[in-house]
Amino acid sequence: MSIFLLVLFFLLVFIGVPIAISLGLSVVATIVLFTEVPVSIIIQSMYSSMNSFIMVAVPLFILAGIIMDEGGIAERIFDFAKSVVGWITGGLGHVNIFASLIFAGMAGSSVADIASTGRITINAMKRDNYPLKYAASLTLITSMLATIIPPSILMIVAASTAGVSISATLIGGLVPGVIIAVIFMIYNYFYSKKHGLGTHQKFEWKNVSKEFIRAFPALLAPVILIGGILSGYFTPTEAAAIAVLYTLLVSIFVYKGLPFRKLPDIFHRTVNLTGTILFIAVAAMPAGWVFEYDGLPTRLAAFISGVSESSLVIMLLLFVFLLVVGMFMDATAAIFILVPILMPTVAVAEIDPVFFVIFMVISLSIGLITPPIGVCLYAACNITGLKLEELSKASLPWLGITFATLILFIFFPELIMTPLSWLGF
Secondary structure, eight states: OHHHHHHHHHHHHHTTOOHHHHHHHHHHHHHHHHOOOOHHHHHHHHHHHHOOTGGGHHHHHHHHHHHHHHTTHHHHHHHHHHHHHTTSTTHHHHHHHHHHHHHHHHHOOHHHHHHTHHHHHHHHHHHTTOOHHHHHHHHHHHHGGGGTSSSOHHHHHHHHHHTSOHHHHHHHTHHHHHHHHHHHHHHHHHHHHHHTOSOOOOOOHHHHHHHHHHHHHHHHHHHHHHHHHHHTSSOHHHHHHHHHHHHHHIIIIISOOOOGGGHHHHHHHHHHHHHHHHHHHHHHHHHHHHHHHHTHHHHHHHHHHHHOSOHHHHHHHHHHHHHHHHHHSOHHHHHHHHHHHHHHHHHHTTOOHHHHHHHHHHHHHGGGGSTTTOHHHHHHHHHHOOOHHHHHHHTHHHHHHHHHHHHHHHHOTHHHHHHHHHTTO
16 A cells, blocks of 8 residues: 555656645545545545644744745845854855854745845855855755754644654754854855955944844844743744744834735735645645555564664664655655654664654755755756756755764764753753
8 A cells, every 4th residue: 555655646746746636646546446444534634634733833934934035134134144254254155154044043944045045145145256156055055954943844844743842843953953054154164265255354343233233123033932932931833923923013113124015915925835835734644544554654663673773773774765755755745754654663763753853854854955856956046047957066065064964963863952951851
């Protein structure tokens, strides 16, 4: 059953059928052909998957990200980041990374990041004589920070699907996100120094304080969201609602960058993006039931455990597997399909489930920036006019750094889990 479902799913995707429809048709065909379960049960299962308070956070964070994109928040973040790190060798490269780090703490979407701060930083780096390929590849790789830093939409989806603490998973993404950003900055520093990139500008506290005041309303958003989740004052779903209200008020009344006439278009874009994600979720629920009914998770756990009893070896195998899957499957669909399959393996290998969910999201997010279906890759090509193969080749050093960092997390999971324990998770 499982093999039939997966083969049919990839066949339909290959011929151009949308992912959600491919998954839904594959599930229905499998259940009808191999079981006597009534189709009405499938419909009930699909409905129940969406009847969830947790999943309400997804459209709300998408809406908040679009509001930030349209409301002038990205420009303030860029100017503040430039005042803080623009003076270091490779200045605008650091600004690119730092701005993405801040924006990630507000939007939760890689596509939103590359469409807003990404467009600004690429143009600024071009004006400062950075090679276009370098500027574009750096912007592309930093966009993945939005899927790691809270409030990441993918982290919420993965944690709710795996049945682990959403708050712990969200906060757990903060440490690896910052570590990855710092390593990017180190590489950018030495690369820029070697090739003489960027112009030197003087560091001025006066300028930092000025830009901080301008950006303060925007910078307060991640503080409110992360602080509220950490303190337990509100849930991630409630944080999403607060994010929408706060960014809407700031964009309209503080920065005055969002006229009321744009709101219908923003709501329309939110519905389109939300529909895509939740449609996949609806179709994935009965797919998970098929895998469980067929015993696939248990068989896979037994197979991997038979290869090695070492949790380290198992994590390395899963890492390679997740990288390949992420390249060929939408990250949201991969989470809904793979979590029910892989969690028994994780349990057998005695791998912390929160660590695995965080690691899984980071690994799958690499697929956002690699061919053949990397949505952020295509967005960056659209912004810069570069060809797909040109930008993909320019991104290879950054991908190598990311792979090495993820392997570091495999060998030293306490880099992620120890700070979580300090925070009481």
